Amino acid sequence: MISFDLTTMLFVPAASAKMIGKARGLGASAVILDLEDGVGTGEKRMARDGLAVNIGESWTGRPLLFVRVNGPGTEHFHADLAAVAQLPVTGVCIPKCETVGDLLDAERQLMDAGAPDSIHLCPFVESARGMVNAAQIASSTRRVAAMALGSEDLAADVGIRRTRNGEELVYWRGVVATAARAAGAIPIDGVFIDFSDEVGLEADAAAGRALGFGGKQIIHPSQIAAVHRAYAPTPQELDRAARIVAAFDEAERDGRGVVVVDGRMIDRPIMLQARRLLGSG
Numbered sequence: 001m002i003s004f005d006l007t008t009m010l011f012v013p014a015a016s017a018k019m020i021g022k023a024r025g026l027g028a029s030a031v032i033l034d035l036e037d038g039v040g041t042g043e044k045r046m047a048r049d050g051l052a053v054n055i056g057e058s059w060t061g062r063p064l065l066f067v068r069v070n071g072p073g074t075e076h077f078h079a080d081l082a083a084v085a086q087l088p089v090t091g092v093c094i095p096k097c098e099t100v101g102d103l104l105d106a107e108r109q110l111m112d113a114g115a116p117d118s119i120h121l122c123p124f125v126e127s128a129r130g131m132v133n134a135a136q137i138a139s140s141t142r143r144v145a146a147m148a149l150g151s152e153d154l155a156a157d158v159g160i161r162r163t164r165n166g167e168e169l170v171y172w173r174g175v176v177a178t179a180a181r182a183a184g185a186i187p188i189d190g191v192f193i194d195f196s197d198e199v200g201l202e203a204d205a206a207a208g209r210a211l212g213f214g215g216k217q218i219i220h221p222s223q224i225a226a227v228h229r230a231y232a233p234t235p236q237e238l239d240r241a242a243r244i245v246a247a248f249d250e251a252e253r254d255g256r257g258v259v260v261v262d263g264r265m266i267d268r269p270i271m272l273q274a275r276r277l278l279g280s281g
Contacts, residue, residue, distance in 0.1 A: 004030075004064060004145060004146075004186065005029045005030075005062075005064075005215075006029055006030050006064070006145075006146055006188060006215035007029045007214070007215045007227065007228060007231045008027075008028045008029045008030070008215060008216060008218050008223075008224050008227050008228060009028070009029065009030045009031075009032055009066070009148075009188060009215055009216070009217050009218065010023060010026065010028035010030070010031050010032065010063070010218050010219075010221065010223075010224065011032050011034050011038055011068075011191075011217065011218070011219050012031055012032065012033055012034065012038070013033075013038035013039055013047075014033040014034055014035045014038060014039055014047040014048070014050075014051055014054070014067065015038075015043050015046060015047035015050070016054075017050070017053075017054040020033060020054045020055065021054075022221075023063070024059075024063070026063075026221045026224060027063075027224050027225075027228075028063045028218070028224050029062065029063055029064065029215065030063050030065070030215075031063045031064070031065055031066070032066045032067070032068050032093055032217075033051065033054075033055070033065070033066070033067045033068070034067075034068045035047055035048060035051075035067065035068060035069050035070055035076070035080055036068050036069065036070050036071065036095050037095075038068075044070065044076050045076075048076070048079060048080055048083050049083070051067070051083060051084070051087060052083075052086070052087060055087060055088065055089075059089070064090040064091075065088070065089045065090055066089060066090055066091045066092065066093050066122060067084045067087065067089055067092055067093065068092075068093035068094075068095060068124075069081055069084060069092060069093070069094065069095070069106075070095070071094070071095040071096035071097075072094070072097070072102040072105065072106070073096075078109060081106060081109045081110050081113060082109070082113045084115075085110045085111075085113035085114050085115035085119075086113070086114060086115075089119070090119075090120055090145075091119060091120035091121060091122055091145055091146075092106070092110060092119065092120075092121055092122070093121075093122040093123075093124060093148065094106045094121060094123045094124060095124040095150065095153075096124065096126060096127065096130075096150075096153070097123035097124055097125060097126075097130055097137055098127055098129040098130040098133060099129070099130075099133055100133065100140040102123075102137075103121060103123050103140055103141065103144070104141060106121065107121060107141055107143055120143050120144070120145035120146075121141065121143045121144050121145065122144070122145060122146040122147065122148055122188070123137050123138070123144065123147055124147075124148045124149075124150045125137065125147060125148070125149060125150060125154075125175075125176055125179075126149070126150020126151075126152075126153035126154045126157070127150075127153065127154060127157040127158075128154075128157055128158050131154070131172060131176075134147070134175055134176060134179035135178070135182060135183070138179040138180050138182065138183035138185055139179075139182065144183060144185045145185055145186065146180065146186040146187070146188050146214075146215075147176055147179060147183075147185050147186075147187055147188065148187075148188040148217060149169075149173060149187070149188065149189055149190040150190060151166075151169055151172070151189075151190025151191065152191065152193065154169075154172060154190075158172075160172075164194075164197075164200055165200075165203070165204075165207075166207065169190070170211070173189065173190075173211050173213070174211060174212075177211055177212035177213055178212070180214075181212060186214040186215060187212060187213045187214055187215075188214065188215045188217060189208035189211075189213040189215065189216040189217065190216075190217060191216075191217045191218065191219050192204045192205070192216075192218075192223070193219065195219060195220035195222055195223055198222075198223075198226050201223055201226045201227065202226040202227070202229060202230045203230075205226065205227045205230035205231065206230040208230075209230055209231050215227075215231070216230075216231075233277050237277060238277065238278065240261070240262070240274075241274035241275075241277045241278050242278060243261055243262075244261050244266055244270065244271055244274040245271060245274050245275055245278065247259045247260075247261050247266065248266060248268075248271040248274075
């Protein structure tokens with residue numbers, strides 16, 4: 001089971017040394033240096049070639065560092081992987097991942113280029129075909145630390161009409177969350193593109209948390225605090241979880257498998273949920 005904290009994964013254009021430098025101190029759980037959508041067509045080679053200098057010799061502690069390469073089938077895919085293999089990163093994000101072959105090809109190229117055995121992968125599922133294969137992709141290699149929902153690309157591929165509250169994504173969110181959790185990976189929710197709407201963002205992040213996501217992609221530093229608030233358990237939730245665990249432990253010592261807390265029946269699955277919540281508090 002992966003134990004990384006990926007609550008907030010902040011995209012930073014890989015071509016911007018200034019933004020990369022600032023990203024270290026912004027408080028995000030992880031930073032994704034983006035060679036794909038965050039870099040214009042004419043800048044991709046420059047961004048790739050400059051990554052080692054912009055990152056520096058090491059990137060220690062928080063935030064965790066990922067790089068999103070250009071997708072399988074693009075002219076930059078192989079060169080991106082070869083360059084990233086030599087960098088001090090936690091993991092590599094593979095966009096437009098539609099098949100097990102896409103991910104295993106990326107893994108093979110990284111290892112052939114000298115990537116450390118500790119390297120992790122984060123496939124992005126953002127098409128109908130990717131959704132159909134999501135469970136197989138997530139479980140295809142032990143290196144999958146997380147699986148991310150590419151909500152905007154998915155909407156374009158499937159013909160989804162996006163709304164502020166995101167209800168149209170409930171099914172697709174469930175597919176990614178279930179596939180990732182079944183593989184022992186962390187499901188990462190899609191972006192909320194209106195970074196001026198803090199209320200909407202926090203509601204969207206809370207909805208993702210309720211659906212089982214372990215973190216969210218963010219596109220602006222101003223989104224960090226709202227997402228952390230949405231994912232953090234409230235004092236009331238922590239108090240109730242502690243009472244559930246204590247009551248259940250006492251019941252088990254007495255040979256009982258069910259206990260009542262606050263007028264509600266508590267059995268083992270609910271107790272396990274409470275223990276998980278306490279672990280995140």
